[in-house]
Amino acid sequence: MTDAERLDESDADESLADRVRSHVRGNRTGMVQDLAFAVVWVTIASLLYDFLFSTSPQWVLYMFMLAGIPAYFGFFISLEMARAQESDR
Template sequence: MSLTETIRTHVVDNRSEMVTDLLFALAWVTAVSILFDVVDGPQWAYYLCLAAGVLAHYGFFTSVDAARAHD
């Protein structure tokens, strides 16, 4: 199987998760950007908040998976 076919198969198999991840990232970056436009915080804090989105992503989707498993 070629690399292109492997990537295509991966994208087809994980399409909904990839779209959800993209939407979460866009919402997080938009929220942080709006917040820092309003408060005019330091640049290092802006980048720290953007990086915290990685932790927020895993925390949010881990809790969603746990809630689904609980039902």
């Protein structure tokens, strides 16, 4: 979902560390955005479960966590749509 550069195929003699470094370099912004979204989502879901829904069963927490999947895609798709609409102006 990010604007990662297209990377060349890895060489046969390239080490795993070199391939990981190359992948992270090409996808740095997207990886940081994904990590930030995950940390914020899990924090909000945990706080909701701990304080607002403290008497609820454990599966409610799991449902909050699962709701992060469509929320992630919805957020980043709407962000891309907003950027595309902004560039059309």
